[in-house]
Structures are given as C-alpha cells and as structure tokens.
Amino acid sequence: MEHLSVVAQGVSMTLLLTLSSLLFGAIGGIPLVLARRSRLALVRFTARALIELLRGIPPLAWLFIIYFGVGTGVIELSSFAAAVIGFGLVSSAYMAEIYRGGLTAIHDGQWEASDALGLSHAATLVTIIGPQVLRVSIPAAATFAIGLLKDSSVASVIGVQDTIYWASHESTVTGDAIVPFLWAAGLYVAMTIPCAWATRLLDAKLRKRVAR
C-alpha cells in the first residue's frame, strides 16, 4: 500500500493535463471545423492538411517537436505548457472532425427555417446550429476524452509529473518494478470509469434539447 500513496500523487496532474488539453481542443476545434467547411477552396484545403498532419503524427512526436524543438531554440517552455500545447493541438484536430460529424446530424430544415426568418448565416451558426452541434458531439467527445486521459501518460516522457511518472519514480527508488505500475494501471482504470458514467448521464440530459 505504501506504493499507492506515492503513485496517487500524480492523479491530479493527469486530470489537470487531460482537462486543459480537452478545453484547448474543444475551443481550437471550432475555427478548424469552420475553416474545413469554408467556401474558399484554399482555406478548406489548408484546414484539411492541418487536421491530417495533427492526427497523422504521433502525440509523442508533437511533444518532442514542441518541448525540445521549439522550447530550446525559440521560446522557453515548461514541460507542462509543452504538453498542454501538444495535446491541445492534436485534440483540436480530433474535435474538429467530431464537430463535423455533429454538423451533418443537424437537419437541413433548420438552416432553411433560419434563412426564412431572416437570420444571417453567422447568427444561425452561433445561436441555432452551434449549440445543437455541441450537444450531439458529446458522446464522441467523451470517447475521445477517455482516450486522451490514457494518452496523457505520454507527457511523463518530457518530465510532466503525472501518474505514470510517479510510478516510474517509485519503481526506481524501491527497486520494485511491478507493483507501482500495477497501481498506476489500476488508477487509470479507476479514473476512466467515472468519466464514462458521467458522460452517459450528461448526454441523456443534453440530448433532449436537440430538435429532430
């Protein structure tokens, strides 16, 4: 049990990193999905290329590029800041694709109705379509968030003191290379279960407010 108290120190960092990156991605995904659906071919193409690159390069490679590449030459970055930027950028791309799926789920009639009521395109997007897209995107975003929680363990490689960081630390200090990692595994599983449960609840509540 003495291992558990050390390994559990990292839980708050894992949660903080996951939530910060998710927030970054939830906001960053909005301009990306709008650009992805732009009327200008050049904007559309650039957004698409950006999304493909962000998703096609492993998160560890992004963290290295930001932490060692940008962080040592251009501007100084803490490992936490580099991790949030890295995971945040990758999340923006995934969230943009999730929003895109959400947009197709909104009935075309709503665009037409807003148009008939004399609402501008921007006003329709902000007040009518946007809020509904956010709601229908929740299940996919939750699945992504649970994946992100586990992927965030990669940040330990650049020195972020999260759950697995403390497990490796404990195993080096005590020489026990099995039990601390098993505790870490248990903690990650324990963190994902309430997440899945909470999102099912939230989804059921918010889904009621989407027009069919």
Place this chain on the structure above:
Amino acid sequence: MTFFNDWVDYFPDLLGGLGVSLQLTLVTLLIGLPAGLVLALAAGSKKRVVRVVAIGVIEVGRGTPALVVLQLFYFGLPTAGMTLTSFVAASLALAFTTAAYTSEILRGGLQAVPSGEVEAAHALGMARGDILRFVVIPQGIRIAIPPLMGFAIMVFQATSLAYTIAMPELMSQAYSIGSITFRYLSILTLAGLMYALITIPASSLSNFVEYRLARHR
C-alpha cells in the same frame, strides 16, 4: 536553408529508425490480431467463466495506457525472472493492447453477420464450429476490415512509445541525433513528417476500402 541540409544529412539514419517502427507494427499486429479474435470469440462464449475472464482481460487492456503496459513488461517482467529484449517487450506489450481493442472491433463485426444466416446454417445441419469457421468469421472480419485498418495506423503511431525502453525506432533515432547535433527542431520535424508520410496515405486507403466494401452490401 540549414533546415533542408539537416534533412538531407540525417534522412538515411531516420529511415533506418522508420524501418524498425514498421517491423514493430507488423509483429504487434501478427500477434495482436489473432489474440483479439480469440478474445472476441471468448467474450461471446456460452460458458460464463470464459466470458467473464475474457471481458475482464478486454476491460483491463483497454483501460490501461499502452505506456504503462510497456513499462510493466520491460521493467517488471525481468524482476519476475523473465528478461526480454526491448523489441520482444514492446511487441508483446503493444500486442496485448491491440488484442483488447481489436476484440471489440471484431465482436462488432461478428455481431453484424445476420442471424438468419446462422439459423440457415443450423438448419442445414452444420456443426457449431463449422458455422463459426465458414459463415460467421469470414463475413465478420470483412465487416471489421476498415476499423481494423484505422486501428493499425494507431498501432504504428503507438510504436513511438518504444522510445521509452531504448528501442532504436524512429523517435529515439531522431532524439539521439538531436541531442548530438542540437538541431532538435529540424530533425524532430523531419521525423514527424516521416510518420505522417505513412499514416496519411494509409488512412486514405482505409477510407477507400470502407467505401468499396460498403458498395457491395
């Protein structure tokens, strides 16, 4: 211009690393996919014990980060008397995660096979094993191919984690060149682009296959 000079100079070294990453992906899939099929069949078994054990393995495998499994296999198993090389440890650890995830994909595919076909096979007097082998599995796998291809791309990306156990794959090659030359930005960017060079065409291929298979149903 130094950016491009670096790229020309160090491309061959990184190419070797990319080869190791691809090898690791292949071995992981060769072990993980059959194991995933076994888990998928076991999770749908009539025997309760088999079913519970299989679902337990799947949930633990999907709930635990691949990095934790990797560290456990590489650093943990030697203390239990099993010393593995970094390549073997990495392929076994990633194969475990792969098996857990692909079993769910395969289970979805197997369930998508119309139950009427299974009933028809029963009516024709086929044995249960034969029904699985000749009716359910071939069609189930076919349905599961596009998501499996998508997962294979994630496995390729996940091989970068083997950096942490000192395996000479693409990421560790790039990092070690970076730490010698201090040209982190250019080398790491090149490494990132080399990953993208594989993953982006592969995901277009997977979209194409999905489109083609959907046409025939």
